[in-house]
Amino acid sequence: MAERGLHLERLRIALGDQVLADVTARIAPGEVVTIMGPSGSGKSTILAAITGTVDPAFGVSGRITLDGAELGNLPPEARRVGILFQDDLLFPHLSVGANLAFGLSPALRGRAARHAAIENALAGVGLEGLAGRDPATLSGGQRARVALMRVLLSDPRALLLDEPFSKLDSTRREQIRQLVFAHARERALPVLLVTHDPADARAAGGRVLHVGGAGG
DSSP: OOOOSEEEEEEEEEETTEEEEEEEEEEOTTOEEEEEOOTTSSHHHHHHHHHTOOOTTEEEEEEEEETTEEOTTSOGGGSOEEEEOSSOOOOTTSOHHHHHHHHSOTTSOSHHHHHHHHHHHHHHTTOTTOTTSOGGGSOHHHHHHHHHHHHHHTOOSEEEEESTTTTSOHHHHHHHHHHHHHHHHHTTOOEEEEESOHHHHHHHOSOEEEOOOSOO
8 A cells, every 4th residue: 555645755956057955755644844945945946846837947856756646747737736825826806705616626516515615614714604705805814714725625635835824914824824734634634834934843843854055
């Protein structure tokens, strides 16, 4: 039986002749591993390599597996890897509910079932009754919660976090941080967090990997 979790084996990110990062990590279901390093050290590019969206300017080598399946040759939509960014990236022309519907797995069929999934997701983050709201009317913390649930509704097998807490004030930051980690652990998702903030790493409570360099 394949070993579950997200495994990076000598995942190397290079820009020209310069190696920015070389990471080996095994992230078990429900575990949070943090990557820290200065700006330009290839942290976000590591996440892009995992999702299959890396800029062609970067050279990528090594092996990435998720629950035993190699991801290297799969298109991004087949990898089932969810990612949260600094910006919530909610669609401004869609309601909160329609934003969440965008994340729903195609395997979930039927209008009633999809509506129930959206309502349950909102209830799970304390946003009951807000499906019809314009995202522009939400607070930063509320938008972050909607973005989280949109990712989780897509039924990912791993979760990547690219500084998703950095634009929140200190109170909301702590709340959303705990919310994200709790939902990921509840779903037994391996989590890889990229951050500049040592407080994020402490809240994650897992191993911390350091990368260094410049230029990417």
